[in-house]
Amino acid sequence: MRTLSFDERLDIDAALNAGLVVGLPTDTVYGLACRIDRPDALAEIFRLKDRPSEVALPILCDSLETARGLGTRFSRDAVILAKAFWPGPLTLVVGASVALSSLVGSNDESVGLRVPGDEQLLTLLDLTGPLAVTSANLHGDAPCASAEEIEAVFGDRGLEVVVDGGIRQNFSSTVVSCLESALEVKRVGEIQPSQIEAVLSRD
Numbered sequence: 001m002r003t004l005s006f007d008e009r010l011d012i013d014a015a016l017n018a019g020l021v022v023g024l025p026t027d028t029v030y031g032l033a034c035r036i037d038r039p040d041a042l043a044e045i046f047r048l049k050d051r052p053s054e055v056a057l058p059i060l061c062d063s064l065e066t067a068r069g070l071g072t073r074f075s076r077d078a079v080i081l082a083k084a085f086w087p088g089p090l091t092l093v094v095g096a097s098v099a100l101s102s103l104v105g106s107n108d109e110s111v112g113l114r115v116p117g118d119e120q121l122l123t124l125l126d127l128t129g130p131l132a133v134t135s136a137n138l139h140g141d142a143p144c145a146s147a148e149e150i151e152a153v154f155g156d157r158g159l160e161v162v163v164d165g166g167i168r169q170n171f172s173s174t175v176v177s178c179l180e181s182a183l184e185v186k187r188v189g190e191i192q193p194s195q196i197e198a199v200l201s202r203d
Contacts, residue, residue: 001151002161006120013128015161021045023136023150025165026060027118028089028173028190029143030136030150032159033060035128036103042132046105048157051139056105057132058091058112062125067113070130071097077200078178084199086115087122089173089190104132110179120165135172145170 004011015022019038023030032048034041036059046053061067064082068074073095074082082092096111104111116122125131135143136150144150147164174189176196183200185193 001155001159003147004161004163006124006163006165009124009127012124012161012163016041016128016131020160021048023144023147023154023159023162024121024124024133025118025147025163025168026121026133027087027116027168028135028171029145029168030147031060031133031143032136032154033131033133036100036130036132039103042104044158045132045134048154048159049134049137049139051134053105054107055139056101056110056112057134058114059104059130060114060116060121060125060133061130062122063115066130067115070111070113071100072111072113075178077183080200081176081178081196082115085191085195087117088115089117089171090114091173091175091187093175093177093179093186095179110177112175114173143170143172 016035019041021034021044032045078092091112091114093112101109101111137143145168147162150162172189174191175187177184
C-alpha cells in the first residue's frame with residue numbers, strides 16, 4: 001500500500017483520476033474515496049467495505065455552491081442548515097437527478113452531501129472535484145481513525161493508496177433527510193437535533 005500526505009495533492013489526484021480508491025482522513029474519521037464519474041471505483045468501494053449495494057455512497061464537496069451545481073434539489077431548510085453547519089459534520093440528504101443519484105447507488109433520486117470542516121481536505125476537493133467518500137471500515141464495524149488502521153483492515157483487500165493525516169476523532173456526521181416537508185434526523189452524530197431545531201427556529 002502506498003502512503004501519501006496531503007502535501008502530495010497532485011499524486012492523490014492522479015490516483016483518483018486513474019480510477020483508484022484512496023483511503024483518506026476527513027474531519028470526522030478516515031474514509032474511502034473515489035471520483036463519482038468512475039463506475040469501477042465506485043463499485044470497488046462497495047466491495048472493499050462489504051457494503052450492501054442498496055446503501056448509497058455520500059458525496060463530499062468543497063462548497064455549497066458546488067453541491068448545488070451537481071444536479072441536486074435543495075429545499076429552503078436544507079440551504080439554511082448548509083449555511084449554518086457547513087463546513088462541518090452534517091450530511092444533508094437532498095433530491096438529486098437520476099444521473100447523479102444512480103452513480104452513487106441511490107434508487108430514490110436522492111443523495112447525501114457534505115462539506116467537510118478540514119482545510120487540507122477542502123483544498124484537495126477544490127482540485128479533484130466532488131468525491132464519493134464513505135467511512136473506512138468493513139460494513140458494520142467501527143471506522144478507522146488512522147492510516148495504520150486502514151492498512152490493517154484493507155491492506156489484504158486490495159486498497160492501493162492511503163493518505164496519512166494522523167489520528168482522526170472517531171465520531172460521525174449527523175445525517176438529516178431534507179426530502180419531505182418535515183425534516184428527519186436519520187443519524188445523530190456530532191451535531192445534535194437541538195442545534196438543528198435552534199437554527200431552523202431562527203428563520
